[in-house]
Amino acid sequence: MDPPLSPGTYSNPIKKETWMHTVLLSFQSLGVVYGRLSTAPLYVFSSIPRQEFKSDESAYEYLSFIFWTLTIVSLVKYAIIVLRADDDGEGGTFALYSLLCRHGKVGLLPNDKSDSNIMQYDDDFPSRSKLESRARRAITKHKSSHYLMLFLALLGSCMIIADAVLTPAISVLSAAASLRRSLTDIKYSSSHEREESISRDIKRYVQVPVACAILVCLFTVQRYGSHRIGFIFAPIVIIWLLFISGMGVFNIVHYDPHIIYAASPKYIYKYFKSTSLRSWRSLGGLTLCVAGSEAMFADLGHFSAKSIKMTFFCLIYPALILCYAGQAAFISHTLSQKNSSGLPDEYNHLFLSAPEGVHHVYTVLALFAAAVGSQATITACFSIVNQCLALSCFPRVKVIHTSDTIHGQVYIPDVNWIVMVLSLAITIGFHDTTRIGNALGTAVVSSMLVTTCLMSLVMALYWEKSLLLSACFLLFFGSIEAMYLSSNILNFHKGAWYLAVLLVLSLTIMVSWHYGTLKKYQFDLENKVSTEWLTDLSSGLGVSRVPGIGFVYTDIVTGIPAFFSHFITNVPAFHQVLIFVSFKSLPEPFVPPSRRYLIGRVGPRDNRTYRCIVRYGYREHIRDTGDFEEQIIRFIGEFISVEKPDAESLVAPEGRMIVVGVGKQPEGDALIPLQDKEGTSAANAATQMNASSTGDAKEKGKKKKVRFMLPDHSPKMRVSVREELNALIEARESGTAYFLGQSHLVVRNGSDFLKRFLVMVYVFLDKNGREPHVALNIPHAALVEVGMVYTI
Template sequence: MENSNQQSDDEIPTDMNGRKPQKLRRYDSLDLESAKVNGQSGHGLQQGGSWAVILQLAFQCIGVVYGDIGTSPLYVYASTFPDGIRHRDDIVGVLSLIYYTLTLLPLVKYVFIVLRANDNGNGGTFALYSLLCRHAKVGLIPSQQVEDKQVSNYQLELPSGRLGWSTKVKSALEGSKTIKFILLFFTMLATSLVIGDGILTPCISVLSAVGGIKAATPAMTEERVVWISVGILICLFSFQRFGTDKVGYSFAPIICVWFFINAGIGLFNFIQYDPTVVKAINPWEIVEYFKRNGKDAWVSLGGIVLCITGTEALFADLGHFTVRSIQISTCAITYPALILAYSGQASFLRHHPGDVGNTFFKAIPGPIYWPVFAVAVMAAIIASQAMISGTFSILQQSLSLGCFPRVKVVHTSAKYEGQVYIPEVNFILMVACVCVTLGFKTTEKIGNAYGIAVVFAETITSSFMVLVMIIIWKRSILTVMAYVVFIMSVEVTYLSSVLYKFPHGGYLPIAFASVSMTLMFIWNYVYRKKYYYEMDHKVSPDQLREIAARSNLCRIPGLAIFYSELVHGIPPIFEHYAASIPALHSVLVFVSFKSLPISKIPLEERFLFRRVQSGEPRVFRCIVRYGYTDIRTDEAPFEKILVERLKVFIREECWLKSLQNQNQNQNQQRQQNNTNHDQLMENDGTEEYSKEGIGIKEEETISLNDDDEVEEEEEIEQLDKAARAGVIHLMGENEVVAAKGSSIGKKMLINYGYSFLKKNLRQQDKVLDVPRKRLLKVGMTYEL
């Protein structure tokens, strides 16, 4: 809606009943959706912190971040040599590949490069996409506006000598609608691959760990191992509703013990069997390996790449920790332990090549076999838990940006906001895990599928990182090319190998991703279409005054909260409501929930109000803004917080009005005494003018005149009276159909695909926890 009296959010001092003046913010127009957010810039420790705190976080993140990559020694060699070892030197060649893969991808790429591309302390694909949307107009989310850049959490572009190179690429992206769709597509694809990862990680981790029983007890058949694994998986998913906070940081000691066991056993086997495998440090061993095996060496890359499973967790789980803490834990514990573990297994295989199918458990010294087996099972469960929780978190982010169908998000921890539980998704993941375990039965077959999900997601991250380097970091062409040559080319090579295994199980994550992508595309497509429909048919101020002036419209006491997705005006369904039910409450507030492409927005800056109409009924618009990691449920009832924030808005509005009147009177007086202007300023000295317009010295006291004070008290009293009379929640129940003359594809997508999702998923009132006894739904059909 237009605002003829638009104001900037200047800060003004106030004097509440003679008290010391305070700074107030004035939000005069909801076309300026994104006013400044104060004091929040991500994780408080991202920019520093004491070493004691950093070291504590470094220890804690071991239990959350590294479970997946830490359990990869259970199955890497078995997946690399599914048909056995043909040449003893192949072991050294594979070990050399493992050395440099672990060094280039987890260590160099993620720990020292990608972690720096965090979004105010948060990581993951959506963090990179949000950064790009903020620095270039490449987003397709309809509620984004130019004024969003005023939010302090938006990172400002710094002066650079390479602006020309960056600006050209940025202009090319902003000028191509196709590229915008491609960016959103790959963001959704990465999310879908993470869902596939959340299915395959529990399967391969638990199955590998439980498979250790076969190495000690010949009577344990493969069928029994599979059913034991299924039982563990069902228990694992059944306990998800309690949240990882209950046992979260108790994971760290177990994973630490697991890493020390791996390092210790690896060092023992390295000394005991064949220390000469250390020659794998020489990269020429990789060349020799490819010379001996040719195409088979390239195919084996699909098994070697499993040594970096879970690497995305380094970035995705950044929001709970800090860059420095993850760097310390990786360099001090994770990386050395994995290098020793794989080196020890290679030394063992040089003397026992026939045991490659169960390398980890065969290489354990006899006296400590069962303790290590117990720790291995616990580590596998922890790895699965971390990946499942990560799946919930990334789906919450996609849900907040309108890229996923409505599901109920349960926040399981009051301390850690990122710990969420989604019942519907948890059940689907459990069923999928059980089916995959029963269908594939062996880690070798699951490994064929697992590799595609891992490498594809990492390649997408690298693609986004190239854009971040160019548009945001403004690096030189040589720097970007070095990243592409030394990092991205390695990932593309691994991706080509895992895609070769598509017929042998690699189709599974692609199938999972295709289903997820279809759901996300349908929902996001109709979401945007609905929004633009409401934009084109919104109720204008003149129409609102006409509706309020109708003679047949009766006024009833109470406060009505009308929910809408439209953030630019009053939705068309309101006119339909007024025509069907000719009654308006004394106070009416149009509430819209808006997700900004930033991670967090402080509670005190979350509610933005604007007065649409004064008098009876009093009509307000309210935008409730959230970041993509913010919680949508507050400790106090939503309606109570809304009323309190509305009172603050009314007080600020009255004080601003009084301030404007006082300044207007002072300006008129100055114009009348223009000849004595300099003398007046010197003697008075109680007023300053800023470039924005209004400024007042902090020691000056401003008081409301009697009329303004009476007006403020009356309006707040009317608001309290309306709230006491009863609060009713009005929600539009929109039916969407394809417009006449639409293509068959569009009709299928909207009339059948979207309608099916809407009927079988959570309704909006359940997602928002609206009290059902005070909920009134108003139906209307949109022709899109």
């Protein structure tokens, strides 16, 4: 029988995936992951200025670019190579960065140097001692490379967030443009000026309001979770893909069967041979044909690599190729019939390439598909923010886990509403797909370029491939993406500047939060006091020990935090049992329950002071109250019972800890939880709390405190161990208090403007953000907050 999971811990379903489960995930991924790629035909050709279609061969040239870009970037790079670089089922730029942190030792996240010493006592921690390669030694040695990798990870994350803002706007505007075109046809007048006037009125009073209404509905349903949204949206995407691929086959056969020759790279050569600065800018619009490929990797935590690949190879890729080929065939035929200057502005729109009898059907499908198409980037945004939050690179926000089996499926309400407001502002302010497309194309290709850079490092440091192979990967894919990036930068004044605004805003928030967290942590390390100070103070200076247990939450893993020493100096008393609790986020998705808790002593045995380090991955949500307190007490009891007897009279060295958890004690539990009056055991209570953390169930009523007792038959238990366990039980019965430090950051006089600005932003976010998770459900009567001024 498998051991029970600790609260906030989920099993990874990907490792036990069956074919039936793969098919189910593939179906769901259609509505979440691939809606973005599927709706790209709405605006790819429309983003190219019509003046660039000088002849019917122009359609061949652009289709050749689309075909090879989809094949090289989406199929080869992402579906075949990048999806293999998952971090235990998690994808995205921070997943790649976490792999580099563990295997390249480039982490800059707040962490105590003593953690490396603590890990040597972790018997279950897998050994990764490999021969140091020249590349790993060079990267580890140069600190500037560490900052560069963290900046790349933050930049890629900001681009995905910007993508989530821009994609819904351009998708719904493109679909609403079809509605405007349909209504214009209905209200057609013989007067051209009258028709243009009607078109402008419809755009003002119909297209933009309809787009805004769709956006509000889209962001409102996010709270139901990606698994439910996937079931709802997947049929829409399937119908849409079948419809546009059928349109593509019809247009190829009806207009230009020779369009299939555009797969030849000679048309790309022809384009480069006759290109100019103006035509080079038009390549920026073609970037949108692979928009959504990054979401295939970023949404990996919501599904599985096998299901994402199966869907892409069997349905997405062939359907998109047929659709783009059909559009190109229609454009080629239209251009060969008359001069491009005499064509309407939307001559290359997917709407006009549809047969006349299905225009209105296409309009309805496009509206539904546009809403679905934005889902991939919104889901990816939630995943990336959740990773950044766990790794101390994003302000505290509420994270709701919408699935009790796949922990990567999360919903973040604060981020959801902020992204909705920004997307509505773009829709109302720009109401132009071309300008939004310029900004979106820059975000897409920049995110891809970041992934290429990090992926080449993962190949060298984690996969341990040759430097030549890593360099070839970087140069081949990087050169293609750099080409598209250069064409997008030329359109900076035509809408791409808005991406710079979003980038500066999100990057400032992330960098400020990371900087403030790091500086506050460094201050704690520099101002901590030794454990001997606490021992000498309690024994020689008349400090009182009051009944009960005191939980002291701190970021440091050795020594006494400055805020607690400040408290004892002013109030010379602390509890009979003192437990210093630290949470440590490891750069990996999951930490097994068997090695989650590290327990050690602080000072002599008679002092009854312990230290507990709780380790968790960036995909996990640790519940810090309720049954979490019971877990710590049980594991401290286990630590007391398994501690070596020859160390009974010795003082444990600072930092020496033992890993405790499920299955660590062969004789059974040292502390047995008693049944409460309603017959609810601690294990059942933990299950209820775990279900509550997923957002699917809410705890009703106040959970009663679980009591403990010693096992009846324990002949092997030493007398000293029994006495210490009894003291722990008595302290538990007397009550519990929680000590939290309340920091107030102040910049040192003479600091430069950049430092003052970053600290100012951090203080603003800290005061206006959510409370730390550990303080959310602690009773006010038991909470003791100690304020301190941190001068940095």
